[in-house]
Amino acid sequence: MTSVHPTPSLGTELSNPPTDGISNLRFSNHSDHLLVSSWDKSVRLYDASANVLKGEFMHGGAVLDCCFHDDSSGFTACADNTVRRLVFNQGKEDILGRHKAHVRCVEYSYAAGQVITGSWDKTIKCWDPRGASGEERTLVGTYEQPERVYSMSLVGNRLVVATAGRHVNIYDLRNMSQPEQRRESSLKYQTRCVRCYPNGTGYALSSVEGRVAMEFFDLSEASQTKNYGTFASGGCDGYVNVWDGNNKKRLYQYSKYPTSIAALSFSRDGRLLAVASSYTYEEGEKLHEPDAIFIRSVNEVEVKPKPKVYPNPPANEACRTQIFRMKVQIVPPRKLYYGFATYVELYPVLRFALKQPGKLLEFV
Secondary structure, three states: OOOOOOHHOOOOEEEOOOOOOHHHHHHOOOOOEEEEEEOEEEEEEEEOOOOOOOOOOOOOOOOOEEEEEEEEEEEEEOOOOOOEEOOOOOOOOEEEEOOOOOOEEEEEEOOEEEEEEEEOEEEEEOOOOOOOHHHHEEEEEEOOOOOOOEEEEEEEEEEEEEHHHHHEEEEOOOOOOOOOEEEEOOOOOOEEEEEOOOOEEEEEEEEOEEEEEEEEEOOOOOOOOOOOOEEEOOOOOOOOEEEOOOOOOEEOOOOOOOEEEEEEEOOOOOOOEEEEEOOOOOOOOOOOEEEEEEEEOOOOHHOOOOOOOOOOOOOOHHHOEEEEEEOOOOOOOOOOOOOOEEEEEOOOEEEEOOOOOOOOEOOO
């Protein structure tokens, strides 16, 4: 592999990165701590602001996803079929339970106090981590899915599950007996990533051919306010783009990263953006740049939408899905599993005072 000397415009490169593909990274909801999962079987906790590795746990297989519980603990989804809890400040780990196939996704619901996992065994499972370890003590329920689970996202009591076959199931965590809604992706190709709007009104869905669709939970015409907010996308072309969802325009493009963009995460206050520059095997086995994580400060000019006055849309256009086209090539499966093309991350709630008389607009 060739060495990389990133330019300052890429951000600060974290020390002690994973040694194989980065599967996901997430900022804490309470600090600048960053949790990173990898195909090298590790999960690492960083203080992103201080560029310090605070802890690391090794697993029995590739770690496909991770999420925080609090600032010093989290949960992981592993290719050895296990769901694990990690407590970094105590150096402890335990197994909450297992699936029958690789665990692809994990989310923690603060509203329900439960861990939700999605697997390639075509199920999602809910776990109560407050009890003793062991599946017989922690498993709350198992819910069949139409296909393998590829991505999940939570906001409040709403859970969005995206599976193979372009299926999308929307659940209320207070009643998991059946989905509130069953949908089909409005995009033509395999789903890559789903992320709920921070304000709880809908979700963004990306696919491997480089498109992002913005959807609402409420399909009535009255609910379609066309406030899609600001979001970032990254793909195998190595570019991160920031988009104004309302105007369907690109706000900013960062300098090209050394290799594919495997994952993105904004900090809780939107000051920082973590970028996983990690080859996603869109061109098969080949020499590639080392895996790296960059932390860059987000300037207001990069994410502040430009004011625009919208006419009232015709009634037949009010519910139309917004679809964004990225310049990202269609990719074959990553190793033996699935393709990485477009990763999407929504900007957290911040207020921008736009130059419109007597108006303060909130973009989320």
